[in-house]
Amino acid sequence: MPSIFKERSKDAGSFARTGTLHLNGIQIETPIFMPVGTRGSIKSLSSADIDELGYNLILANTYHLYLKPGKEVLDHFHGLKKFMSYKRALLTDSGGFQVFSLASLFKFEEDGVRFQSHIDGSHHKFTPASVIDMQRSIGSDIMMVLDDCAPYGSDLGRLELALDRTHRWAKESYEYWMEKPNGQNVFPIVQGGVNESLRKRSLDTLQNIDFPGIAIGGLSVGEPRPEYIRILECMAPYFDQARPRYLMGVGTVVDILEGVKNGVDMFDCVLPTRNARNGQVFTSFGKLNLRNEIHRLADGPIDPECGCKVCTTYSLGYIRHLHKVKELTAFSLSTYHNLYFMQSFMEKMRKSIEIGNFQGFYDHWKNLFGS
Amino acid sequence: MPSIFKERSKDAGSFARTGTLHLNGIQIETPIFMPVGTRGSIKSLSSADIDELGYNLILANTYHLYLKPGKEVLDHFHGLKKFMSYKRALLTDSGGFQVFSLASLFKFEEDGVRFQSHIDGSHHKFTPASVIDMQRSIGSDIMMVLDDCAPYGSDLGRLELALDRTHRWAKESYEYWMEKPNGQNVFPIVQGGVNESLRKRSLDTLQNIDFPGIAIGGLSVGEPRPEYIRILECMAPYFDQARPRYLMGVGTVVDILEGVKNGVDMFDCVLPTRNARNGQVFTSFGKLNLRNEIHRLADGPIDPECGCKVCTTYSLGYIRHLHKVKELTAFSLSTYHNLYFMQSFMEKMRKSIEIGNFQGFYDHWKNLFGS
Numbered sequence: 001m002p003s004i005f006k007e008r009s010k011d012a013g014s015f016a017r018t019g020t021l022h023l024n025g026i027q028i029e030t031p032i033f034m035p036v037g038t039r040g041s042i043k044s045l046s047s048a049d050i051d052e053l054g055y056n057l058i059l060a061n062t063y064h065l066y067l068k069p070g071k072e073v074l075d076h077f078h079g080l081k082k083f084m085s086y087k088r089a090l091l092t093d094s095g096g097f098q099v100f101s102l103a104s105l106f107k108f109e110e111d112g113v114r115f116q117s118h119i120d121g122s123h124h125k126f127t128p129a130s131v132i133d134m135q136r137s138i139g140s141d142i143m144m145v146l147d148d149c150a151p152y153g154s155d156l157g158r159l160e161l162a163l164d165r166t167h168r169w170a171k172e173s174y175e176y177w178m179e180k181p182n183g184q185n186v187f188p189i190v191q192g193g194v195n196e197s198l199r200k201r202s203l204d205t206l207q208n209i210d211f212p213g214i215a216i217g218g219l220s221v222g223e224p225r226p227e228y229i230r231i232l233e234c235m236a237p238y239f240d241q242a243r244p245r246y247l248m249g250v251g252t253v254v255d256i257l258e259g260v261k262n263g264v265d266m267f268d269c270v271l272p273t274r275n276a277r278n279g280q281v282f283t284s285f286g287k288l289n290l291r292n293e294i295h296r297l298a299d300g301p302i303d304p305e306c307g308c309k310v311c312t313t314y315s316l317g318y319i320r321h322l323h324k325v326k327e328l329t330a331f332s333l334s335t336y337h338n339l340y341f342m343q344s345f346m347e348k349m350r351k352s353i354e355i356g357n358f359q360g361f362y363d364h365w366k367n368l369f370g371s
Numbered sequence: 372m373p374s375i376f377k378e379r380s381k382d383a384g385s386f387a388r389t390g391t392l393h394l395n396g397i398q399i400e401t402p403i404f405m406p407v408g409t410r411g412s413i414k415s416l417s418s419a420d421i422d423e424l425g426y427n428l429i430l431a432n433t434y435h436l437y438l439k440p441g442k443e444v445l446d447h448f449h450g451l452k453k454f455m456s457y458k459r460a461l462l463t464d465s466g467g468f469q470v471f472s473l474a475s476l477f478k479f480e481e482d483g484v485r486f487q488s489h490i491d492g493s494h495h496k497f498t499p500a501s502v503i504d505m506q507r508s509i510g511s512d513i514m515m516v517l518d519d520c521a522p523y524g525s526d527l528g529r530l531e532l533a534l535d536r537t538h539r540w541a542k543e544s545y546e547y548w549m550e551k552p553n554g555q556n557v558f559p560i561v562q563g564g565v566n567e568s569l570r571k572r573s574l575d576t577l578q579n580i581d582f583p584g585i586a587i588g589g590l591s592v593g594e595p596r597p598e599y600i601r602i603l604e605c606m607a608p609y610f611d612q613a614r615p616r617y618l619m620g621v622g623t624v625v626d627i628l629e630g631v632k633n634g635v636d637m638f639d640c641v642l643p644t645r646n647a648r649n650g651q652v653f654t655s656f657g658k659l660n661l662r663n664e665i666h667r668l669a670d671g672p673i674d675p676e677c678g679c680k681v682c683t684t685y686s687l688g689y690i691r692h693l694h695k696v697k698e699l700t701a702f703s704l705s706t707y708h709n710l711y712f713m714q715s716f717m718e719k720m721r722k723s724i725e726i727g728n729f730q731g732f733y734d735h736w737k738n739l740f741g742s
Contacts, residue, residue, distance in 0.1 A: 044699040
């Protein structure tokens with residue numbers, strides 16, 4: 001496969017790096033944070049907002065889109081991007097993780113996983129090939145393989161079973177994908193829980209297949225942060241330099257800092273959008289709870305150092321009021337701000353790596369968002 | 372008082388007219404529809420959206436703003452317009468109607484109405500002077516007097532009591548307002564239920580006071596449409612030509628047509644915004660239910676003849692999907708479209724009056740929205 005990634009600079013004191021991801025003519029600077037548009041919209045925002053915020057790689061969830069609007073609708077509209085009037089790049093998960101976390105019932109079989117919809121209890125089955133097909137209908141630039149993500153706390157037997165299944169399905173996915181790549185990419189998913197030797201084995205096995213990138217699954221699933229860091233550290237020296245590394249479902253400002261420090265290039269998480277709807281916003285001086293009584297008469301913006309249209313237009317006191325009375329506008333204004341923050345945070349992080357100050361950047365933000 | 376209204380053209384075959392409302396340097400073409408921003412935001416939209424839609428007169432509800440964020444906050448922020456970063460004109464009701472329709476308990480007294488908040492049961496009292504004071508804190512360009520809006524179906528005794536109270540309070544309001552007009556206007560409210568002689572008496576009494584405009588209350592409160600039309604018709608010949616007439620809480624496309632036909636200049640209603648959130652949009656070919664199965668594969672816009680950014684960007688099929696999965700974005704896109712529709716509908720109506728084709732306009736839209 002021709003490489004889709006080019007490393008641009010490396011931090012001297014860690015595995016942090018910057019690079020460029022090339023996806024069907026779209027260039028994406030890494031490390032990057034991808035906002036989550038689960039069912040074809042970033043909650044409360046429009047596709048025009050995503051463009052305005054400057055995001056050129058977003059995530060959508062295959063499990064949700066498979067159930068609604070479904071494959072037929074997505075085929076009819078020539079994929080999710082056209083359906084939602086979004087013109088940049090798209091990454092989708094395989095749907096596996098949502099089956100394990102959302103579906104009302106699921107059962108592994110040799111060739112896939114059976115499950116019942118969390119919406120109506122209807123019966124379905126995902127296989128490595130079927131989720132590739134679904135992601136072909138979605139039209140994502142980066143697709144994910146079906147994997148087995150064992151829950152945090154699983155014993156060694158369960159973790160090894162998950163690894164074997166994940167690796168076997170990854171090979172099947174690779175072959176199935178290669179029959180008709182069609183400009184789409186596929187990443188396999190490293191598993192192994194918090195077991196270092198399984199993680200290394202998984203990384204080694206999957207990097208031996210010619211996938212254009214590599215994803216890390218099964219982290220940020222409930223393990224304490226020291227465990228999370230230990231596993232990132234155990235993999236960092238072994239990543240293939242030529243391929244982008246994507247840490248799935250991560251995360252908080254601090255978790256992203258740890259990820260980048262350990263060589264990760266791509267992140268996604270619902271946290272900035274979900275927290276915004278719950279009244280928590282991110283600022284240059286840390287997290288802020290919009291509903292707090294202390295902000296009742298706050299004339300200034302959420303963050304005086306933020307240049308987003310919410311901060312340059314509305315006062316913290318007004319947005320607090322909207323949250324207190326549960327106005328829908330509270331959700332969109334807060335979401336917009338948090339996604340602007342994340343975009344700006346990642347941009348500053350890339351710059352810090354390029355000018356050789358990643359450690360300073362890391363210390364500054366870890367101190368502000370550490371708790 | 373210097374007049375705030377100038378009639379511009381009159382329909383030959385009805386009482387329909389166009390005019391210009393002058394409010395603190397802002398010129399508003401009438402007939403106008405005002406969207407409702409109950410608690411300081413048009414639900415799901417931002418103040419920037421209101422500007423973009425071209426609305427220069429909107430409504431907010433005194434009852435809601437009195438409870439939250441409350442007078443102290445509005446005073447601190449120098450009024451609602453600054454609080455919500457909205458720069459055009461603002462009209463507020465007196466809060467009376469919400470007391471009668473929302474408050475958990477209320478009781479008339481000689482000098483006002485006592486009530487308990489529908490939020491927390493706390494005790495409050497509104498008087499003619501106190502609601503003017505509250506609207507001074509809100510900083511509306513047009514304030515309303517406290518009135519007694521007897522429910523539809525009230526007997527003659529109750530209607531007469533309401534009329535006396537409404538007129539007495541209107542005079543008190545006028546005097547209290549005149550002590551410190553401060554660029555704000557006050558409109559009294561014509562009552563009288565569906566009784567023609569009471570309506571005429573109320574109109575006559577209130578027009579004898581030097582208010583800058585006149586509002587009509589107690590219509591569109593449950594009466595059948597023929598009753599609604601009969602009452603509008605009985606008042607139409609008696610309106611003072613020099614003052615703007617505002618029909619409160621109206622309404623549907625057809626109710627607005629009947630209002631304009633009978634000389635009304637100003638309307639407000641939550642219907643276009645509330646219906647949008649429930650999946651009903653207005654189009655050049657009538658009402659449309661976005662959730663309908665028939666739109667599942669609809670590639671075209673909600674309304675091919677609509678020039679709004681929603682119709683020029685997103686397909687009906689996509690917006691249907693967002694409604695079906697209850698995405699927040701469904702609410703903002705549909706609300707934006709409906710408010711664009713109302714703005715465009717009123718603009719075309721003004722034009723029809725000016726070119727002498729109001730009857731043709733009336734027939735066309737009544738036919739499309741008549742049911």
